[in-house]
Amino acid sequence: GDSVTQMEGPVTLSEEAFLTINCTYTATGYPSLFWYVQYPGEGLQLLLKATKADDKGSNKGFEATYRKETTSFHLEKGSVQVSDSAVYFCAPHNTDKLIFGTGTRLQVFP
Amino acid sequence: GAGVSQSPRYKVAKRGQDVALRCDPISGHVSLFWYQQALGQGPEFLTYFQNEAQLDKSGLPSDRFFAERPEGSVSTLKIQRTQQEDSAVYLCASSLVGQGGQPQHFGDGTRLSIL
Numbered sequence: 001g002d003s004v005t006q007m008e009g010p011v012t013l014s015e016e017a018f019l020t021i022n023c024t025y026t027a028t029g030y031p032s033l034f035w036y037v038q039y040p041g042e043g044l045q046l047l048l049k050a051t052k053a054d055d056k057g058s059n060k061g062f063e064a065t066y067r068k069e070t071t072s073f074h075l076e077k078g079s080v081q082v083s084d085s086a087v088y089f090c091a092p093h094n095t096d097k098l099i100f101g102t103g104t105r106l107q108v109f110p
Numbered sequence: 111g112a113g114v115s116q117s118p119r120y121k122v123a124k125r126g127q128d129v130a131l132r133c134d135p136i137s138g139h140v141s142l143f144w145y146q147q148a149l150g151q152g153p154e155f156l157t158y159f160q161n162e163a164q165l166d167k168s169g170l171p172s173d174r175f176f177a178e179r180p181e182g183s184v185s186t187l188k189i190q191r192t193q194q195e196d197s198a199v200y201l202c203a204s205s206l207v208g209q210g211g212q213p214q215h216f217g218d219g220t221r222l223s224i225l
């Protein structure tokens with residue numbers, strides 16, 4: 001079945017450091033790809049999306065590129081802030097459902 | 111509000127009791143989804159509605175779980191004879207349509223604790 005593999009956390013960074021969170025997936029067909037973020041005590045929020053190969057999704061300084069040949073959708077940010085501390089979920093969307101990984105916790109220290 | 115609304119936010123029940131969780135989607139959203147999120151895990155799909163039709167219930171873990179959306183708007187997830195392993199956060203999401211690149215918008219969830 002469809003599945004997602006994310007790098008294990010927590011990822012601990014100092015403010016202004018570069019962030020990469022790896023995500024690879026297996027899916028039948030041609031899924032749309034999403035990153036969701038869950039801040040402490042809050043629900044899931046859409047961060048960015050890409051719907052076809054080589055599309056780049058971006059939002060709030062975060063970027064991810066749909067790589068069909070490597071079935072990957074890695075999340076990057078050039079300079080993280082303390083307020084970016086949260087759990088990040090990569091999620092392909094195939095047919096009717098989102099498939100979530102276990103999430104990657106990011107902790108940013110000043 | 112304009113977002114997905116879930117109630118109650120917190121629910122504590124004794125093992126064996128029945129519970130009902132409510133979801134009020136974004137107005138005009140055709141599709142509605144339920145997910146279960148265990149502590150420290152990602153959400154797992156339970157079921158999907160398009161309007162009032164339940165098109166996919168493959169994720170429901172047992173026949174104790176039942177969901178409905180009788181008028182194509184508000185949905186209720188019911189769990190009968192609750193067990194401790196049912197303790198989790200139950201998330202509801204809605205989208206304009208169920209397929210393709212439409213994002214799903216999530217509520218804050220109902221945290222269910224079974225004693």
